Amino acid sequence: MIWFAKRIGLSLLLVWMVATMAFAAIHVVPGDPAEIMLSEGGFAPDPSTVRALRKELGLDKPILTQYGNWLHGVARGDLGAALTDGVPVSDVIAQRLPRTLELILAATVFAALLGLPLGTLAAVYRGSVLDRTLNAFAALFDGMPVFVLATVLIFVLARQLRWVSTGGYVPFATDPIDHFKLLALPTIAVGLGLGAVVLRMTRAAVLDTLMRDYVRTARSKGAGPLRILVHHVLRNALMPVVTVLALHMGAMLGGTVLTELVFNWPGISSMMIDAVNSRDYPVVVGTLFTIATLFVLLNLAVDLIYGFLDPRVRN
Amino acid sequence: MTGRRQFLGLGAAAALGAATPFRFARGADNNTLLFALGTYPATMRPFASSGNTGNGIKLMIHRMLTSYNAAGELQPELATWTQPTDTEYVFELREAYFHNGDPVTAADVAYSLNEIVGENSTAFMKAALEDIQKVEVLGPRKVRVVLKQPTATFLDLIATPFVPIISAKSASAPPEDPIGCGPFTMANRIRGEGFVLKRFAKYYRQGLPKIETVRATFYADESLRTAAMENGDVDIIEAVPWQSITGLQGKPNVKLELGEGGYYYLMFNFTTGRFTDPRVRQAVGFAVDRQAVTNAAFYGHGRPLGGLPIPDGPSFSLEMAGEPFTRDVAKAKKLMVEAGYANGFSVNVPSMSNVSAFQRAGQVVKENLAEIGIEVNLVLADYARYTTSCNRGQYEFAVYGATGIYNDPDAISSMLIGPPSYLRSFGYRSPRVEAMLSKGRGELDPTKRRVIYADLQKACGEEGPLIGLSWRAQGYATKPSVKGFANMPYFLSVYSPILMESVSLG
Numbered sequence: 001m002i003w004f005a006k007r008i009g010l011s012l013l014l015v016w017m018v019a020t021m022a023f024a025a026i027h028v029v030p031g032d033p034a035e036i037m038l039s040e041g042g043f044a045p046d047p048s049t050v051r052a053l054r055k056e057l058g059l060d061k062p063i064l065t066q067y068g069n070w071l072h073g074v075a076r077g078d079l080g081a082a083l084t085d086g087v088p089v090s091d092v093i094a095q096r097l098p099r100t101l102e103l104i105l106a107a108t109v110f111a112a113l114l115g116l117p118l119g120t121l122a123a124v125y126r127g128s129v130l131d132r133t134l135n136a137f138a139a140l141f142d143g144m145p146v147f148v149l150a151t152v153l154i155f156v157l158a159r160q161l162r163w164v165s166t167g168g169y170v171p172f173a174t175d176p177i178d179h180f181k182l183l184a185l186p187t188i189a190v191g192l193g194l195g196a197v198v199l200r201m202t203r204a205a206v207l208d209t210l211m212r213d214y215v216r217t218a219r220s221k222g223a224g225p226l227r228i229l230v231h232h233v234l235r236n237a238l239m240p241v242v243t244v245l246a247l248h249m250g251a252m253l254g255g256t257v258l259t260e261l262v263f264n265w266p267g268i269s270s271m272m273i274d275a276v277n278s279r280d281y282p283v284v285v286g287t288l289f290t291i292a293t294l295f296v297l298l299n300l301a302v303d304l305i306y307g308f309l310d311p312r313v314r315n
Numbered sequence: 316m317t318g319r320r321q322f323l324g325l326g327a328a329a330a331l332g333a334a335t336p337f338r339f340a341r342g343a344d345n346n347t348l349l350f351a352l353g354t355y356p357a358t359m360r361p362f363a364s365s366g367n368t369g370n371g372i373k374l375m376i377h378r379m380l381t382s383y384n385a386a387g388e389l390q391p392e393l394a395t396w397t398q399p400t401d402t403e404y405v406f407e408l409r410e411a412y413f414h415n416g417d418p419v420t421a422a423d424v425a426y427s428l429n430e431i432v433g434e435n436s437t438a439f440m441k442a443a444l445e446d447i448q449k450v451e452v453l454g455p456r457k458v459r460v461v462l463k464q465p466t467a468t469f470l471d472l473i474a475t476p477f478v479p480i481i482s483a484k485s486a487s488a489p490p491e492d493p494i495g496c497g498p499f500t501m502a503n504r505i506r507g508e509g510f511v512l513k514r515f516a517k518y519y520r521q522g523l524p525k526i527e528t529v530r531a532t533f534y535a536d537e538s539l540r541t542a543a544m545e546n547g548d549v550d551i552i553e554a555v556p557w558q559s560i561t562g563l564q565g566k567p568n569v570k571l572e573l574g575e576g577g578y579y580y581l582m583f584n585f586t587t588g589r590f591t592d593p594r595v596r597q598a599v600g601f602a603v604d605r606q607a608v609t610n611a612a613f614y615g616h617g618r619p620l621g622g623l624p625i626p627d628g629p630s631f632s633l634e635m636a637g638e639p640f641t642r643d644v645a646k647a648k649k650l651m652v653e654a655g656y657a658n659g660f661s662v663n664v665p666s667m668s669n670v671s672a673f674q675r676a677g678q679v680v681k682e683n684l685a686e687i688g689i690e691v692n693l694v695l696a697d698y699a700r701y702t703t704s705c706n707r708g709q710y711e712f713a714v715y716g717a718t719g720i721y722n723d724p725d726a727i728s729s730m731l732i733g734p735p736s737y738l739r740s741f742g743y744r745s746p747r748v749e750a751m752l753s754k755g756r757g758e759l760d761p762t763k764r765r766v767i768y769a770d771l772q773k774a775c776g777e778e779g780p781l782i783g784l785s786w787r788a789q790g791y792a793t794k795p796s797v798k799g800f801a802n803m804p805y806f807l808s809v810y811s812p813i814l815m816e817s818v819s820l821g
Contacts, residue, residue, distance in 0.1 A: 031699025032706075037357055038364070038439065039702050039737065046442040047734045053437045084357040085491050087506055095506065154542060166542045168532060169508065261535050266508045270535060274507060277669070278357050279699050 003307060011300045018292035019074065019285065023067055026276070026284045033083050033279040034059060057083050070285065079286035084278055089286035093268065097290065099169065100267030103186055103259070104252045108245055110191030111198050116241070118195075119202025120234065126207060134199060142196035150189045150262040157185060167264035186263040190256060194248055201244050205237035212236075250298065253291055345820040346527035348797070351540045353554035355507050355533040361479050361493040362431050362438035367718075368553065370476040371812035372531060375512055376414075377479030377495040380406055380424065381470050385814055387722055387804040389470055393419060393480055393496070393519075394458075401465035401759070402448075408456035411519040413482040414500045421458040425450045426483035428460065440477045443729075465757045467630075467764070471721040476810065498524040498816035509533050518816070525799070525819040544569060544792050550820065551793045551800065553812075557613040557672070560788065569792050572801060576789025576808030577718035578624040579612060579676050581782040586742035588711040589662070594654040596779030599712065600640040601647035602687045603680055609785040612676040620783030622772050623727050624719070626805035629761040631724040636769035639776025640783070647687045659688020662711050665704060668695040670716075676784060677714045705737030716787065719806035724768040726806060728752050731780050743780040796821050 034053040038046075054060045058069075073080055079089035122134040141149070158166045164185055170178040209215060210233055218232050257269040268287060275283035356369025365373060382392035394406035411419040428450045431438040446466050451459040462469060472478065482494035492501065498520070499512035509532040514524050532549070534540035537556040544552045547568060555563065555571065563569045581599060583590040590596055605619030621638035625631045651657060666677040674693065681691035696704065705713060717738055719726030730739050732749055751774060755767040775781060790802040791811065799817035802808050 029700070031697070031703045033699075035703055035706060036699050038437070049437050049439075049441055052435060056437065082506075085359070085506065086489070092506060151538075154539070158546060159542060162546065165548050166546050167534075167536075167539050168543075168548070262539060264532075264534050264536065264539055266533075271507050274355070277698060280357075 004304065007300060007303050007307070011296045014296050015289070015293050018296075019071075019289045020067075022285045022288035022292075023070060023281075026279070026281050027063060027066075029276075029279070031279045032059075033057065033281065036278055037084060059083075070282070074289070079289065080282035082275075082283050083280045089282050092271065092283060093287055093290050096266065096268040096271045099265065100253065100256055100260070100269060103183065103190065103256060103265060103267060104249055106183055106187040107190035107194060107252070108249050110187050111194035111248075112245060114191065114195035115198025116202050116238075119199040119241075120206050120229070122199065122203040123206035123210065124229065131203075135203075138196040138199045140196075141192045142200070144193065145258075146189055146193060147258045147262055149192060150185070150259060153185050153189055154262070167262070169264065169266050182263075182265075186256075186259050186265050189263070190252065190259050194245075197248065198241060198245065201241045202237065205240050206233055209233045209237040250295060253294065348526050348529045348551065348815075348818060348820060349549040350529055350531040351543055351549040351552040352509065352531050352533045353537065353540065353552075355509070359491050359504065361427075361481050361485070361495070362436070362440065362477060364439040364477060367809040368533075371553065371809060372510055372512075373476045373479060373495075374497070374810055374813040375499045375529065375815050376497040376501050377476065377481065377493075378411070378497045379474055379476070379478050379480060381474040382813060383474055383803060383807050383810060385801045385803060387807050389474060392474070394424075396470070402462040404460045404462075404469065405453070406458050406460070408458070409519055410456075411496050412517040413484075413494045413496045414515060415482065415484065415494050416517070417482055417484070417494075419480060419482075419496050420455050421452040423483050424458045424480055425452050426486075427478070427480045431478060438477070440472065440475070442733075443472055444478070465759065467756055467759050468721070468723050468725045471723050471725075475720050476813075477720075499529060502528075507533065520816065524816040529815065541792075544794075547794065550797050551791055553791050555788075555790055555792045557616045557788060560616045561614065563792055568794065570795050570797070571790065571792050572811070573616070573788050573790035574802050574804055574808050575618060575626075575786040576802075576806060577716060577787050578620055579608065579672075579714065579716040579784040579787060580620070580624065581680070581712055581714060581784060582738075582740040583712045583743075583779065584708050584710055584741045585744075585780070586708060589654075589656065589660055590712050592654045593777065593779055594650045595656065596712075596782065597640075597777075598647040598650035598654070598687055599680075599684060599689070600776075600779060600782040601643045601650065602689075603640075603683045603782075603784060604642050605640075605783075605785055607683070608676050608679045609787075611679045612672040612785065613787045616788035618786040620786050622783055623775055623781060624717075624730075624783055624786070625724045625727055625768060625772070626719075626722045628722055628724075630755075630764035631768045632765050635765055636772040638783075639773065642683075644686055651687050651689075656688065659690065661690035661692065663692045663694045665701055665710050665713050666693045666695055667701050668697050670698070672787075673714060673716065676716075680714055680784075702737045705741070706735055708735060708741035710741070714784070718789075718809065722805045722807060724764065724771075725752070725756050727771075727781075728756070731775070740780045743778075745774075745778055745780070748774050748778065748780070794820075 034050050034057060038050055038053060058066065070080060081088050082092060118134050122131045125131050154166055157163050164181050168182055170182055172179040215228060215232050218228050254269060256267060257273060260267045260270040272284065272287050352368045354366055354368045356365040356372065358365055359369060361377065364370065378393050380392060380394045382390055384390050393411055394408045397405045399405060408419055408421065413419060428447060430436060431440055432444050432447050446462045446464060448461045448463045453459055479495060485493035488494060498515055498518045500515050501510065502513040503511040512529040514527045518524065534543060540552050541556060541559040543549045563571055583596055585591055605621060609615060609617040609619055621640040627633050664677060667673040677693045681693060684691050717730065732752060733739065735741055748771065751767055751771045755764055758764050758767060789808045793800055798819045798821050800814055801811065803811045
């Protein structure tokens with residue numbers, strides 16, 4: 001019980017530290033939100049107007065007071081309001097985060113559907129033309145920057161073949177078919193790279209498992225190749241692959257910026273870029289806080305499950 | 316057929332249907348215009364500057380007392396006016412309604428103008444309209460504005476999207492959702508994504524707007540914006556990227572609407588450093604190859620600018636004024652020697668990291684100045700950092716780009732004189748130039764104003780507070796089926812969405 005309490009306490013401390021660092025970092029970066037807001041469109045703002053806006057936004061208060069107010073708000077579940085338009089930060093995050101999560105989930109499923117069977121095939125036919133071809137494709141897509149892949153996809157699928165739109169977003173509730181059609185390109189762009197990783201991981205894991213004693217035993221007992229592959233090899237080989245997929249999903253939370261930008265997919269990453277550019281402190285800090293909390297919660301859940309399943313971890 | 320087979324068959328058909336390639340072109344809906352935006356405006360507060368994109372959206376949901384037509388000529392909008400004296404304007408409002416159904420009254424006009432010039436106002440036009448002495452309601456639809464002094468540009472100032480007439484009831488509405496009286500209502504504002512505007516049935520111009528809905532979507536990536544235009548996914552795109560202009564020219568499915576809507580220039584720190592010497596500023600002015608800047612920064616879609624960025628018009632003639640700077644490296648070197656910098660020097664020049672055109676222009680300037688011994692180190696900063704540091708004068712000279720708020724020569728005032736700003740030379744003060752600007756603003760005769768602004772151009776050539784580099788192309792691309800839209804001239808280019816009320820899709 002003490003171990004569980006320690007883990008939870010440590011997680012809370014971590015969230016507080018991340019939030020504080022995010023708050024400090026964005027305030028340290030040069031750039032005044034009031035000046036930027038009033039400088040829109042390349043017109044010169046009047047300094048007295050800038051002062052008035054700073055006061056209106058509460059930016060004239062000492063930094064520690066602003067920090068204290070923000071922490072007080074967070075403790076009450078209030079992440080504050082965007083400086084630019086006064087919309088509650090929690091609303092902004094609630095609007096954008098699900099879209100990024102949806103993209104990550106879709107890309108992960110796509111990557112798994114692509115990488116698992118192809119990686120298994122590559123392992124089973126190790127050294128064949130198929131294996132070498134799949135390896136070459138994996139190397140190509142693993143190393144290709146997402147913006148290059150995205151540009152190629154737009155050029156081929158949208159511009160030349162005109163199968164899909166160039167980009168954008170339609171809510172599922174408005175038009176489910178258009179929603180998925182627009183999700184397709186960013187999913188492929190993110191998923192191909194990840195699929196290449198999964199393919200290589202699967203190939204390595206399957207190869208490793210194929211050489212295990214219990215596989216040899218199963219074979220000697222007369223089990224068919226398909227049965228061995230499905231029941232004995234894949235089950236054991238999938239563990240590291242799933243771990244890699246889970247790690248990549250976490251990393252993609254902040255790593256879909258280019259994809260969202262290129263495909264005009266309005267997720268949380270592109271929102272963060274806008275917020276940083278306009279120095280919208282509450283949105284930046286609130287978003288980082290939310291992402292950090294998600295990470296910490298995920299890790300905490302994993303830790304607690306490990307601890308529950310394996311008593312040695314608790315020691 | 317068994318149930319299982321039926322199920323599999325239906326599933327396969329559905330999967331095939333979903334996977335079947337289809338053309339994602341818009342449907343045959345001539346009542347919805349799809350507009351691709353270059354930015355998402357940070358704020359839609361009525362009296363703030365919302366950037367070019369936001370101001371364009373405002374011009375669809377708001378109306379001002381005066382406005383510009385497609386040719387850029389000033390015209391009555393919500394009101395006609397008379398001018399009993401040089402400092403008095405009497406406005407007679409037409410019959411118009413706000414989006415909440417209330418009539419537009421003189422009290423609403425007084426409310427709007429007083430909100431702008433009020434003591435605690437953060438309005439963009441607060442300083443520009445400080446000449447307003449009082450606003451008097453003379454009747455339900457009659458209002459008098461008294462100025463402290465004659466101002467030739469007053470009617471221009473109130474024609475800009477920064478001076479919309481909003482309902483006095485907006486005081487109790489959310490700041491981002493004031494009550495306007497324009498041709499479209501704000502049906503939906505999706506933060507960071509775009510807007511859905513709907514036709515306002517009680518708009519005061521009969522039969523307008525012609526379309527029911529405008530869907531304005533933010534495209535962060537300019538290449539994607541262009542691709543969407545070429546693909547037929549949208550009807551209009553704003554801020555056509557310079558690198559795409561040549562590619563779009565001549566395409567049968569795209570119509571370009573371009574003009575010279577902005578400019579790039581050099582500004583200097585007048586309080587400290589080597590550029591406090593006018594000879595060094597002039598040397599820079601003579602050293603720069605403006606055609607090379609135009610080619611590099613705007614892919615040739617612009618025009619060299621060797622003087623002040625003032626559009627030709629009734630009150631300014633480039634032919635009369637002449638341009639003080641053309642490339643003359645020998646003269647530039649001579650000025651450097653005279654200033655005591657025969658061996659040159661090195662200087663850090665801030666440049667914006669997220670606008671590649673600034674970097675390209677900066678690179679050309681860097682190469683040109685190397686010829687006269689000035690070694691330029693371009694220091695990249697994002698927009699926020701650049702803006703703040705330049706507002707504080709943390710530079711010696713900088714390359715920047717801007718636009719004016721109207722086509723009158725007086726638009727140059729805010730680029731020359733005023734409190735510290737990232738847009739103008741830091742610490743520049745000149746009684747001579749200030750007197751000229753004041754005289755030009757107070758003079759109502761265009762012929763006399765031409766002389767004043769020709770003199771101003773010459774004075775600025777000598778003092779070098781703003782050394783022009785290049786006019787830049789700016790505008791829109793539309794489908795040929797879009798009728799009634801045009802790119803308004805010069806600085807009014809970004810106000811072109813005001814014409815959206817007349818747009819139809821044929």
